Amino acid sequence: MIKKIRKYLDDPNMDLQSRSFILLSIIALFGLFIALVSGIVIGQATVANVSLFIEFALFSGIMFWAVNFNQLKAAMIIIAAFLTFIFLPVAFFTSGGAAGGTPVWFAFSNFYIVMILTGKPKIFFLASESVVVVICWLVGYFNPGYITEFDRKDAYIDSIATLFIVGSVMSLLISYQARLFRQENARVNRQKKEIEELNRSQSRFFSSMSHEIRTPINSILGLNEVILRQEDASDEIIRDAKNIQGAGKMLLTTINDILDLSKLDAGSMDIVPVDYRISDMLEEIYNMIWLRASDKGLTLKVEADPGIPSILFGDEVRIKQIIINLLNNAVKYTYKGSVRLKVDFEQPYDNRIKLLISVTDTGMGIKREVIPQLFEVFKRVDQEKNRNIEGTGLGLSIVKQLVDLMKGEIKVDSEYGKGSTFSVSLLQDIADPAPVGELTLNEQKVLRQKYRRKFTAPSASLLIVDDNEMNLEVEKKLIKDTLIGIDTATSGDDALMMTQKKRYDVIFMDHLMPGMDGIECLERIRSLEDGMCRDVPVIVFTANAGSENMDLYKRAGFDGYLMKPVSGSKLEEALLKYIPKDKIINTPADETEAGALKTAGDNEGMTEENRRYDQLEGIDIKTALENCGDEEGFRSTLKIFYDSIPEESRRLRKYYEAEDIHNYTIKVHALKSSARIVGALHLSGLALNLETAGKENDVEYIRDHHDEMMTLYEEYGQRLKGLFEDDREAVLKADENLMSVMYEELLDAAQEMDIDRLEEAFKEMEGYKIPDGEADKYNKIKKCCAGFDYEGIISLLKE
Structure with a gap:
């Protein structure tokens, strides 16, 4: 039982009322025991000692039941009732009434109820105890014969014993609560530190993750911008x-x-x-x-x-x-x-x-x-x-x-x-x-805008510090048209050494680098007494835009920051801001105006022969031209789409009728893509829905919408027939000698892994009809070429 009591008291999840109940009950038992012993020692009336013994036994029994059978809440009510309606009245009338220590026990009972009960039970027992006190005092006052009187000596001893017991109880309880408070406070402080450390770890993770993700994207977008600038x-x-x-x-x-x-x-x-x-x-x-x-x-x-x-x-x-x-x-x-x-x-x-x-x-x-x-x-x-x-x-x-x-x-x-x-x-x-x-703002304006440099500064010098060499190449290319002299360093150590040998006008520096990071490198550059770049503007590259990081960079002494991925315009704006004005040569206005806008999808240059494509029902010519690149690409792609309709339609029906959902889904996925490429957007949308249904094994949806898609798909065969039937009749048939020469050319190109020669060979064959006996082989070779499968081409040609 003692082990269980200690377990309850040490349990951090135990509520305050339950802990107080156990502690107060133990002390109350101890007090009853002391009161019983002192009563026997001083020769207290037998009836008083018997009542104390019975109360001690009952209290012990209730505590045993509560602890061993986990009935603490019920025991609280029972003991509160026992104190209020049994113990206090009996003690009052058998222990000298108001002249003994009973009034102190009344006060202790009141404290006990306040500590262990909550809500309506607490109010009920506090009110009941007040009524019991009034009744006991009135009865004792008007009928003193009901009270077992103490002589002066016994009354003093009983009062002292009661005060000692109750005082000890109060002291122990307050000490115990103070200990609990200190423990809880220590636990809260530990958790606070853990949370703060977790937040710091999370911030470090976000910083690292942001840096690691943005670095390759910076390279991709930067190199892509270089491509967009090519005239x-x-x-x-x-x-x-x-x-x-x-x-x-x-x-x-x-x-x-x-x-x-x-x-x-x-x-x-x-x-x-x-x-x-x-x-x-x-x-x-x-x-x-x-x-x-x-x-x-x-x-x-x-x-x-x-x-x-x-x-x-x-x-x-x-x-x-x-x-x-x-x-x-x-x-x-x-x-x-x-x-x-x-x-x-x-x-x-x-x-x-x-x-x-x-x-x-x-x-x-x-x-x-x-x-x-x-x-x-x-x-x-x-x-x-x-x-x-x-x-x-x-x-x-x-x-x-x-x-x-x-x-x-x-x-x-x-x-x-x-x-x-x-x-x-x-x-x-x-x-x-x-x-x-x-x-x-419109797509014609943004599709192709010629790069226009803002300035040149051939006499200025720039140092770029970044541990990622690809980033360095990107950043150099983005600002090469400014004619600035550019040096690069791949570490903080290299940058420190270079700034001791040469004075730069501006330094761009990455924050997170192995070894010496950007902040430490800047501190050491600024601290060099004879350093050539102590007062040079230093701009930090960062993937972290939080105010905490901005404050960090400001305190470290950076003059500004650029968010990754950096763009050419942002780099140029930073250079314009920090390069000495006497080294900047502004771009002439006529050069700026030369950056005219070039629009795509403009049909003014379309040949008369190809204008008929613009009138095709169900074909979005603008989307098709954007997807295929130009009219020639669109024409050849549309012809492939048209030629494939009979065979692909047959396969789709075959898989549908066999309820082969897996292969059916693969086919509608292919149709979705090919239809979108040639601008058949409605057909592509229907195929997309069926593809999704196939992935989710929604057979009912496929049954409801398959025929709608197939009807539209096969209609394209009729819509496009007039465009390509005449072409088919005019096509020359490739003879055996031509096929042999072409296969030799393809074999040589594949062995040398020369994709340009392969594509040129196929382009020369576009005007010929491939013999039926060679069509399957020819198409397989063409497919291998599209996938850069040189070994596959060689294997097919050597069969």
Whole structure:
């Protein structure tokens, strides 16, 4: 029993009332025992000693039952009743009444009830005890014969014993509670330190993760920007580079969403206000979204109030993140029509505006009853209807938390089946009140814009410090047109040594590097008494935009920072700011104007022969040209699509009738892609839905929609027939000698792994009809070529 009592007292999860009950009950038992012994010693009346013994036995029995059978709550009530209605009245009348130690026991009982009971039971027993006290005192006063009197000596002894017992009880209880308080306080302090260490570890993880992820993306986007700057690059290359740029930025956005959600949940997300141009921000957002909207056949509109101050002061990164997430969401849930971004403002204060942002779509809309669920993490409403929607489900949750963090408001207005509008309002400081003016943004403007350097500085010198050599190459290429003399270092040690030998005008330095990191390197550069670069501006490259990091860089002595992934324009802006003005040569205006815009999808140069493609029913010629690169590529791709219809249609029906869901899904996946490439967007959408149904083994959906897709697919055979039948009749038939020569050329090219020769050989054969006996072999070789499978080509040709 003693072990169990100690277990209860040491249990940190035990509530205060239960601990107090056990402790007080043990002390009360001890007090009863002392009272019984002292009663026998002083020759107290037998009836008083017998009553004390009975009370001690009953108390012991109740405690034994409570501890061994885990009945503490019930025992509390029983003992409170025992004290109030039995022990106190009996003790009063058998131990000298008010003249003995009983009044002290009444006080102790009151304290006992307060410590162990809560709620209604506590009120009941406190009230009952008050009534019992009044009754006992009245009876003793008017009928003193009912009380067993003590002589003066016994009364003193009983009072002293009672005071000693109750005083000891109070002292022990207070000491015990003080010990518990100290233990709990120590535990809380330990947990606080653990939480602080966990937060520090989490911050280090976010910093490291952000750095490791952004570093390769920095290389990808940087090299891609170099491609976009090439004046001799073809439209096809520029279009592909634009696609890479959009995909890279979307990947970066998704990664940021995941990291930011973790930061928001941990309470470590900071708002970092900077000066930003509203026009630049909107143009960058448009560049990231328009291609996705265009791929779905949607019109993306951006409207901005011309009176908005041109430069605002706020967290541009977070505002951009909010808008991009809202636009991405709108594009995902809209299948036809448009998505509109509108930016307006109100000016409630002289130096601040309320920035009003709204994103409106013509999508499926949202049911009113599910609007409250929109901002939950990983939540996607109407799952069955939205089975084809991709994404993490984090966007709206992050938007809501970011808006709350910036003390803004977000509202949703939606009509199910017609569309939705998300509205955000944020307070922003005015950095430049000059109005932004009219903004014109469209895909023709952003598809290809020639790079225009802002300045040259051939007499200036720059040191770039980064442990990633690819990043160094990217950064050098991005600013090579400025003609600045560039040196590079791959470590802090190398940079320190180079700054002792040469004075630079500006230093770009990565923060996280093995060995000596950027902060330590800067400290040592600044501390060198005879150093040549003690006062040179040093800009840090960082993937961490939190205010804590910004304060860290400022305290360390950095003159500024650039967020990864860095762009050429950001690098040039930093150089313009810090390079001595006498070394800068501004770019002439006529050179700037030479950066004319070149649009894609412009049909003015299309030949008369190929204009007929623009009239094809069910073909989005603009999408097709963007996917195929040019008219020649579109024509050859469309012919392949047309030629494959009979065989692919036969296979689809075969797998459907055999209920071979696996192979059926593979085929509709292929059809989805090929139809989208040639601009058959409706057919591609039907195939996409069937592909999703196949992956989910939704046989019922496939049965309901298979015939619809097949009817449309086979209709394309009739629509395109007139284009290619004449071509088929005019095609020359490749004879045996020609095939032999061609196979020899292919074999030599494959053995030398010369992809250009292989492609040229196939191009020469486009005007010939391959004999039926060679068609299968020829197509297999062509497929191997597309997959760069040189061994496969050699094997087929040597058979």
